[in-house]
Amino acid sequence: xxxxxxxxxxxxxxxxxxxxxxxxxxxxxxxxxxxxxxxxxxxxxxxxxxxxxxxxxxxxxxxxxxxxxxxxxxxxxxxxxxxxxxxxxxxxxxxxxxxxxxxxxxxxxxxxxxxxxxxxxxxxxxxxxxxxxxxxxxxxxxxxxxxxxxxxxxxxxxxxxxxxxxxxxxxxxxxxxxxxxxxxxxxxxxxxxxxxxxxxxxxxxxxxxxxxxxxxxxxxxxxxxxxxxxxxxxxxxxxxxxxxxxxxxxxxxxxxxxxxxxxxxxxxxxxxxxxxxxxxxxxxxxxxxxxxxxxxxxxxxxxxxxxxxxxxxxxxxxxxxxxxxxxxxxxxxxxxxxxxxxxxxxxxxxxxxxxxxxxxxxxxxxxxxxxxxxxxxxxxxxxxxxxxxxxxxxxxxxxxxxxxxxxxxxxxxxxxxxxxxxxxxxxxxxxxxxxxxxxxxxxx
Amino acid sequence: xxxxxxxxxxxxxxxxxxxxxxxxxxxxxxxxxxxxxxxxxxxxxxxxxxxxxxxxxxxxxxxxxxxxxxxxxxxxxxxxxxxxxxxxxxxxxxxxxxxxxxxxxxxxxxxxxxxxxxxxxxxxxxxxxxxxxxxxxxxxxxxxxxxxxxxxxxxxxxxxxxxxxxxxxxxxxxxxxxxxxxxxxxxxxxxxxxxxxxxxxxxxxxxxxxxxxxxxxxxxxxxxxxxxxxxxxxxxxxxxxx
Numbered sequence: 001x002x003x004x005x006x007x008x009x010x011x012x013x014x015x016x017x018x019x020x021x022x023x024x025x026x027x028x029x030x031x032x033x034x035x036x037x038x039x040x041x042x043x044x045x046x047x048x049x050x051x052x053x054x055x056x057x058x059x060x061x062x063x064x065x066x067x068x069x070x071x072x073x074x075x076x077x078x079x080x081x082x083x084x085x086x087x088x089x090x091x092x093x094x095x096x097x098x099x100x101x102x103x104x105x106x107x108x109x110x111x112x113x114x115x116x117x118x119x120x121x122x123x124x125x126x127x128x129x130x131x132x133x134x135x136x137x138x139x140x141x142x143x144x145x146x147x148x149x150x151x152x153x154x155x156x157x158x159x160x161x162x163x164x165x166x167x168x169x170x171x172x173x174x175x176x177x178x179x180x181x182x183x184x185x186x187x188x189x190x191x192x193x194x195x196x197x198x199x200x201x202x203x204x205x206x207x208x209x210x211x212x213x214x215x216x217x218x219x220x221x222x223x224x225x226x227x228x229x230x231x232x233x234x235x236x237x238x239x240x241x242x243x244x245x246x247x248x249x250x251x252x253x254x255x256x257x258x259x260x261x262x263x264x265x266x267x268x269x270x271x272x273x274x275x276x277x278x279x280x281x282x283x284x285x286x287x288x289x290x291x292x293x294x295x296x297x298x299x300x301x302x303x304x305x306x307x308x309x310x311x312x313x314x315x316x317x318x319x320x321x322x323x324x325x326x327x328x329x330x331x332x333x334x335x336x337x338x339x340x341x342x343x344x345x346x347x348x349x350x351x352x353x354x355x356x357x358x359x360x361x362x363x364x365x366x367x368x369x370x371x372x373x374x375x376x377x378x379x380x381x382x383x384x385x386x387x388x389x390x391x392x393x394x395x396x397x398x399x400x401x402x403x404x405x406x407x408x409x410x411x412x413x414x415x416x417x418x419x420x421x422x423x424x425x426x427x428x429x430x431x432x433x434x435x436x437x438x439x440x441x442x443x444x
Numbered sequence: 445x446x447x448x449x450x451x452x453x454x455x456x457x458x459x460x461x462x463x464x465x466x467x468x469x470x471x472x473x474x475x476x477x478x479x480x481x482x483x484x485x486x487x488x489x490x491x492x493x494x495x496x497x498x499x500x501x502x503x504x505x506x507x508x509x510x511x512x513x514x515x516x517x518x519x520x521x522x523x524x525x526x527x528x529x530x531x532x533x534x535x536x537x538x539x540x541x542x543x544x545x546x547x548x549x550x551x552x553x554x555x556x557x558x559x560x561x562x563x564x565x566x567x568x569x570x571x572x573x574x575x576x577x578x579x580x581x582x583x584x585x586x587x588x589x590x591x592x593x594x595x596x597x598x599x600x601x602x603x604x605x606x607x608x609x610x611x612x613x614x615x616x617x618x619x620x621x622x623x624x625x626x627x628x629x630x631x632x633x634x635x636x637x638x639x640x641x642x643x644x645x646x647x648x649x650x651x652x653x654x655x656x657x658x659x660x661x662x663x664x665x666x667x668x669x670x671x672x673x674x675x676x677x678x679x680x681x682x683x684x685x686x
Contacts, residue, residue: 391498396535399495400549400601401523410548414539414584 007055010034013157016060020126020160023133033146033156040150045368046305046336047274052248057220059158059191081437111175121166122177125193128164135166139195143226143282144254151250155191155224162192162223167202167233176205176238176424192223198233198261205236207424220248221272227255229263231285236264238423240431242271245302249275259285259314266422268295269304270434278336280309283317283345294323295419298331298363299438307336307354307368312378315346323354324416326435327363329442334366339380341373351381357415358388359408359442409436446510447472448494448527448609448639453505455486455493455664463489464664466505473608477641478650478675481661482683487643488532490661491611495519495529524552526608530598530615532643536586542597543581546604553605563604570603571596575626591618599630606636615642616649628652650675660686 013034017027042049115122121132129136146156165177198204221243229235235255243249249272257263265279281290292308310319325333335354356365367384389411397407413420413432420428448471455464464486471477479487493500494507496519507515509525517525537545546567547560564581571579576596586594595618602610616624624646631640631653642653658675660668660683667686668674 390535392535393537395495395497395519396531396537397545398519399523399529400545400605401520401552402548403520403552404518406548407520410540410545411537414537417539 006058008034008037008057008059008154008158012059016158016160019060022129025137026129029141029146030157030159033141033153034158036146037150037153037157040147040153042150043276046276046334047303049248049250049274052220060160081434115173118171118173119168120171120173121164123164125162125164125195126160128195132164132166135164135195135197139197139226139228141226143228143256144224144252148252151222152224152252155193155222155252159191159193159224162194162225163196163206163208164194165196165204165206167198167204169199169230170201171199172203173205176207178207190221194223194225196225196227196235196237198227198229198235200230201232202230203234205238207427208237208239209241219246221251222249223251225251225253227253227263229255229257229261229288231259232261233258234262234264236266237279238266238268238427240268240270240423240427241275242434244271245273245299247272249277251275251277253277253279254282255280255290256282256284257288257290260287261285262289262291264291264293265308266293266419267306267308268419268423268431269306270295270297270431272304273301274303274305276305278307278309278338280311281319282311282313283319284313286314286316288314288317290317290319292319292321293419293422294321294325294335295416296323296325296333296335297416297435297438298325298327298333300329300331303332303334305334305336307334307338309338310340310350312339312341312345312348312350314344316348317345318349320350321352321354322418323352324357324419325354325365326357326359326412326416327365328359328438330360330362332364332366334368335384336368336370338370338372340371341375341378341380343374345375346377348375348378348380350378351383353381353383355384355415356386357412358386359412360389405440405442406436408439408442412439446608449508449511450490450494451506451508453490453493453507454503455489455500456503458499458501462503462664463500464493467661467664467666468505469659469666469669471609471639471641473637473639475639475657476653476655477639478653478655478658479641479643479661480658480675480678480683485661485683486664487661488613489664491529491613491641491643494611495522495527520552523605523607528602528605528607528610530595530602530610530612532613532617534586534589534594534598536584536589538584538587540585541582542585545585546581546601549601550604567600567604570600570630573626574599574630575623576600592620592623595619595627596623599627603630603634607638609639610641612640612642614644616644616646621648624648625652647675647679662686 013030017030141156144152146153227235255263263281267279269275279292283290290310294306294308296304296306298304307323308321321337323335327333337352339350341348354367358365365386369382393411394407398404412435420431450467450469453464453467456462481487493502502515506513514522550560550563574596595615658670662683
């Protein structure tokens with residue numbers, strides 16, 4: 001196992017690139033990003049991150065390293081949760097990073113043959129860089145440049161792992177691609193870099209992460225996801241993250257949506273100590289559409305700072321942002337949304353709706369919508385609501401014999417249903433069970 | 445027969461305003477009851493407090509079921525013991541379908557372990573009998589239901605849960621004449637033994653239901669107990685002088 005010393009220096013960046021045998025131009029990209037990282041300040045909004053000590057973080061560990069060597073070393077609450085949501089043993093071990101990886105070999109082989117026949121490329125990003133450097137020269141760092149933020153710069157300097165996907169023109173994949181199936185590669189990297197290109201008229205749904213809690217000993221996870229939806233393409237990217245509650249998760253996800261293409265983010269944040277994540281759509285071609293669904297659940301000690309951004313650059317573009325957040329046992333959810341309409345964007349339609357549910361007095365919810373509108377012909381709607389769990393609703397449900405914890409679960413699951421109905425069934429079922437479990441714990 | 449006994453119940457709001465004072469009455473399985481009284485007399489408070497509504501506090505007295513004190517049991521436990529409240533204003537619950545809600549409720553009825561598909565199929569038949577047009581169990585619970593649909597939804601829940609003590613708080617309000625006669629027909633042909641209690645202001649419903657025992661509550665106190673003759677008396681004289 002190769003693990004570099006803690007802290008970030010130019011030498012560390014050079015070592016990462018050398019270990020991977022990268023082309024020299026990628027080393028240059030990394031070094032430029034490193035210099036930007038050193039100069040840039042922490043974000044001036046959102047949760048306080050000043051406690052992050054970059055000298056105490058290890059920036060490269062070789063992939064596929066088990067996070068813990070023994071099943072018994074996992075925290076008890078995570079083990080219990082696995083049992084309660086009914087994960088199969090093999091999957092539990094895989095998620096926990098203990099022992100063999102989740103064995104979906106047979107399913108994977110069949111899908112792989114089908115993808116290859118269609119000309120779809122689905123690889124880990126490191127391998128893809130070696131095999132298909134031209135894609136990287138054209139797109140890497142173009143949608144999320146290193147100068148975007150301190151953490152985009154950090155990821156660009158030290159990235160490792162992640163997924164690369166290319167879907168050829170006109171190819172419509174009806175089975176979602178999942179990081180699950182991309183076996184033999186550690187998918188749970190700390191500084192993942194994902195690049196997805198859907199060529200003209202292509203369709204793809206990519207699913208990353210999972211609803212079951214993932215144990216991590218890492219303090220910081222900072223990924224970058226870049227997506228290009230070319231003319232007439234449709235891309236949906238679903239991510240559900242449930243990192244253990246020691247992790248600070250600062251991720252940049254952005255999609256460039258070209259003429260008549262559709263870009264969709266379904267973003268669920270239920271884990272981590274702090275999350276800052278605002279999936280974005282840049283509507284660059286006429287008639288492009290972007291939809292963002294955001295779900296956040298914050299419990300004791302957690303801050304979920306999430307939302308979405310829609311940047312309208314072209315005429316007749318449209319966007320929707322729907323956010324649902326649940327705060328309980330002292331958790332804090334903040335919705336942060338940005339809608340920008342440039343002068344070139346004639347006849348734009350955009351709507352944002354964010355609903356927050358507060359489960360108790362200790363918890364909090366914030367809303368920070370931010371609109372930059374340079375045209376007067378845009379149709380803009382924004383709705384926001386904050387509601388408390390209603391004792392009338394609980395009384396109604398319990399008066400039918402449903403115990404209070406289950407009644408709470410029903411109300412919360414009902415509240416997030418408009419988002420959950422858009423995620424794959426197996427994730428939805430797990431998510432509902434997780435919420436029921438949280439409610440049991442909160443009632444005591 | 446099992447009886448639910450309300451013994452000297454004093455109830456106040458969370459702000460400390462007394463609504464019921466030392467109210468005593470009882471309900472026996474197999475009998476029909478009507479609770480009458482002027483607006484604001486405490487009729488709704490009584491049935492809500494019996495089930496444990498969080499906006500009310502029982503300061504004195506007890507609720508006894510078959511001699512057992514159930515005053516402070518959680519609401520869900522009272523429901524499992526066979527108490528049921530048909531709400532005057534049923535709440536809406538987003539994202540929870542009528543059928544998934546009913547399935548949970550039925551699953552918690554330890555007394556009668558019915559197959560849910562049978563229950564749902566009966567519910568559809570009963571909905572038609574009640575005049576619940578276009579009844580769709582996949583609709584979210586009470587969300588966007590009309591006033592009449594909400595009232596019918598309460599009755600459907602009662603029929604599925606087969607409670608021993610059913611309190612229906614103004615089940616006839618919001619129903620048209622045909623709705624009221626369909627409701628009466630349903631209540632008069634219940635397939636399970638129950639102590640059926642209705643709170644109503646309308647003569648038509650009382651006429652159809654023919655209660656065995658009538659309680660009159662005024663200013664939070666029980667002011668009269670009697671048979672059907674009390675209904676006529678109230679019809680003629682109102683609640684004055686009671």
